[in-house]
Amino acid sequence: IGPLLYSTARRDDSVVEDYHGVQIADPYRWLEDPDADEVKEFVQEQVKLTESVLQKCDTREKLRAKITELFDHPRYEPPFKRGNKYFYNHNTGLQAQSVLYVQDSLDGEPEVLLDPNALSEDGTVSLSILSVSKDAKYLAYGLSSSGSDWVTIKVMRIDDKKTEPDTLSWVKFSSISWTVDGKGFFYSRYPAPKEVGSLDAGTETNANLYHELYYHFLGSDQSDDVLCWRDQDHPKYLFSATVTDDGKYVLMEIEEGCDPVNKFYYCNISALPNGLEGFREKNELLPFTKLIDDFDAQYHAIANDDTLFTFITNKNAPKYKLVRVDLNDPSVWTELLPESEKDVLESACAVNGDQMIVSFLSDVKYVLQIRDLKSGSLLHQLPIDIGSVDGISARREDSLIFIGFTSFLTPGIIYQYNLKSGTPDMKIFREIVVPGFDRSEFHVDQVFVRSKDGTKIPMFIVARKNIVLDGSHPCLLYGYGGFNISLTPYFSVSRTVLARHLGAVFCIANIRGGGEYGEEWHKAGSLAKKQNCFDDFISSAEYLISAGYTQPSKLCIEGGSNGGLLVGACINQRPDLFGCALAHVGVMDMLRFHKFTIGHAWTSDYGCSDNEEEFKWLIKYSPLHNVKRPWEQHPDRLLQYPSTMLLTADHDDRVVPLHSLKLLATMQYILCTSLEKSPQTNPIIGRIECKAGHGAGRPTQKMIDEASDRYAFMAKMLAATWIN
Numbered sequence: 001i002g003p004l005l006y007s008t009a010r011r012d013d014s015v016v017e018d019y020h021g022v023q024i025a026d027p028y029r030w031l032e033d034p035d036a037d038e039v040k041e042f043v044q045e046q047v048k049l050t051e052s053v054l055q056k057c058d059t060r061e062k063l064r065a066k067i068t069e070l071f072d073h074p075r076y077e078p079p080f081k082r083g084n085k086y087f088y089n090h091n092t093g094l095q096a097q098s099v100l101y102v103q104d105s106l107d108g109e110p111e112v113l114l115d116p117n118a119l120s121e122d123g124t125v126s127l128s129i130l131s132v133s134k135d136a137k138y139l140a141y142g143l144s145s146s147g148s149d150w151v152t153i154k155v156m157r158i159d160d161k162k163t164e165p166d167t168l169s170w171v172k173f174s175s176i177s178w179t180v181d182g183k184g185f186f187y188s189r190y191p192a193p194k195e196v197g198s199l200d201a202g203t204e205t206n207a208n209l210y211h212e213l214y215y216h217f218l219g220s221d222q223s224d225d226v227l228c229w230r231d232q233d234h235p236k237y238l239f240s241a242t243v244t245d246d247g248k249y250v251l252m253e254i255e256e257g258c259d260p261v262n263k264f265y266y267c268n269i270s271a272l273p274n275g276l277e278g279f280r281e282k283n284e285l286l287p288f289t290k291l292i293d294d295f296d297a298q299y300h301a302i303a304n305d306d307t308l309f310t311f312i313t314n315k316n317a318p319k320y321k322l323v324r325v326d327l328n329d330p331s332v333w334t335e336l337l338p339e340s341e342k343d344v345l346e347s348a349c350a351v352n353g354d355q356m357i358v359s360f361l362s363d364v365k366y367v368l369q370i371r372d373l374k375s376g377s378l379l380h381q382l383p384i385d386i387g388s389v390d391g392i393s394a395r396r397e398d399s400l401i402f403i404g405f406t407s408f409l410t411p412g413i414i415y416q417y418n419l420k421s422g423t424p425d426m427k428i429f430r431e432i433v434v435p436g437f438d439r440s441e442f443h444v445d446q447v448f449v450r451s452k453d454g455t456k457i458p459m460f461i462v463a464r465k466n467i468v469l470d471g472s473h474p475c476l477l478y479g480y481g482g483f484n485i486s487l488t489p490y491f492s493v494s495r496t497v498l499a500r501h502l503g504a505v506f507c508i509a510n511i512r513g514g515g516e517y518g519e520e521w522h523k524a525g526s527l528a529k530k531q532n533c534f535d536d537f538i539s540s541a542e543y544l545i546s547a548g549y550t551q552p553s554k555l556c557i558e559g560g561s562n563g564g565l566l567v568g569a570c571i572n573q574r575p576d577l578f579g580c581a582l583a584h585v586g587v588m589d590m591l592r593f594h595k596f597t598i599g600h601a602w603t604s605d606y607g608c609s610d611n612e613e614e615f616k617w618l619i620k621y622s623p624l625h626n627v628k629r630p631w632e633q634h635p636d637r638l639l640q641y642p643s644t645m646l647l648t649a650d651h652d653d654r655v656v657p658l659h660s661l662k663l664l665a666t667m668q669y670i671l672c673t674s675l676e677k678s679p680q681t682n683p684i685i686g687r688i689e690c691k692a693g694h695g696a697g698r699p700t701q702k703m704i705d706e707a708s709d710r711y712a713f714m715a716k717m718l719a720a721t722w723i724n
């Protein structure tokens, strides 16, 4: 596409910071202020440059058409029951946001209960959290704008669909949990920011500190809400509350970061002399009992029978297990379901009175079982194909449950299990059909790649059947590698279009740092061992080349957020290995990430540059600090960075845009504009979306437009040709 004319962003060489005796320059520090005119100009320059490149990517409109066509199919989420009503989310296909429906029975006439599409012209208001009261009288729901993490909670009466005046602001990282009397619900929030004036919530970068747990009484003003808990001595703590099915307890989990560990407190609200009412006037916190007051392990309550509680935990069990304790004797813990040898216990949910549905991850594939809640013994194995359970709709009182399932070649199936009789009676409740998608054209493999240190790394490979392994295929390799997140098989419209119309091979590498093999796998890709993630991803790429799927100039790597860090680090370390790189909302400044919004919570995986030992880990791979001219490293070879697109959005307050903007300016300077004649002919561009955030809640059209742009860029850079 010919030489690019990059703008030369100002470098402020006066910004040099001392980290434990090491001087680190930060010439693009000024890009950290989203409100500065200079930053807005920088963004506009980048938008223009990127548009000029995308206009030459000739598959863009064909991709847009095909992705739109394939996306235009009805999608449903598993229904859930409250009172005697059923609720479910549904998108007819191209609606900006999916819509919440209510029915009087499973086959009753569905009625629209809440349509977020009616709440904004451009579909940028999304439904982020919701909770229906036990008697199905009220719906409490959280709305977020432009993809920000900030939420405003509203309440609706379900019978007449009237929105109540209740409005709760400054909610973030919160669930909604009703008391069984339906008088109100628990939720979490941050103190309102000082200067609210010109604030466009979601574009600010201030740190989120001093989370608080509140109880809202229906019909009252937020200023009358009861402050139930906060911890002024621990500003990083985050609180989440759930009310037990029997209504007797409110359970609170306390986290101080993203590790799967939490403190566990409970309050017997049924024993409060005047209930929660008694706290309306006083300004004292709820009397919580500290069952677990350390961060040694994760404790998540599954069910209780009065004071006898069942937990899923990773205490001395990195692959998790089920344990039981009586609150009256908290020193005695018994094992209900011991840790499995090989498989990771992923979830457990009480159902059908005294049973539970349990899901395991076994070599990145799901196993689903019904077990006895009392004894833990196995009752039924529920048969499911290779794929992912992406939703379990079941409560202890339900004997009719719904399981969402998806896989690379299965757009979506909702199974219905009736547990009333002995053996579960399974039927397909809904099957998502994608017109024009023929699964028989494709094949899914799972291979195990040896990483640099010999560790076996699972990788899924999805390709059209019977391709010749002659290294000729454009290949998209996707990864994440952090925060105990497992990448399990799921259907993707855009990647299906790439396989069908660009002959692309699509791969997911289950690299260390994820949760695929439990907490040991997560830890093996965290803190001092973060380099393992990059080694694993590089080994996966090398496998795809040596096995004949592709070649460096045809290989594109893609990742988002922590996966954007993965991409950023890998192109710095092996610029020769890839033809294209797509990094979405990446964490790129590893020395400063903890200063912005919720970044402080990620030190559990990354460490923090305030600490000398941890600074030494971070400076070695931080994308922003490791951009080097490859042709200078290897003068003998014609090396350059792959064609690179950094994607971010103005309302991303999870990973603030400054990460991508600073890396973009740094790469364009070091590789392009600082040289008369630069060997870097592959484009280094940024795609900066407006009125969008980290990803959640993004309207359909914005998702389609972004996919069209990034994959048209990839197709052009890999010289992939269109197949009709």
Ligand SMILES: O=C(NCC(=O)N1CCC[C@H]1C(=O)O)OCc1ccccc1
Pocket: 173, 238, 255, 256, 257, 258, 483, 560, 561, 562, 563, 587, 598, 601, 602, 654, 655
């Ligand atoms: O920060 C995260 N999640 C991690 C996250 O979003 N990360 C972690 C790294 C960058 C980005 C990503 O990969 O999406 O969620 C907020 C939260 C809620 C409760 C307790 C702790 C934190």
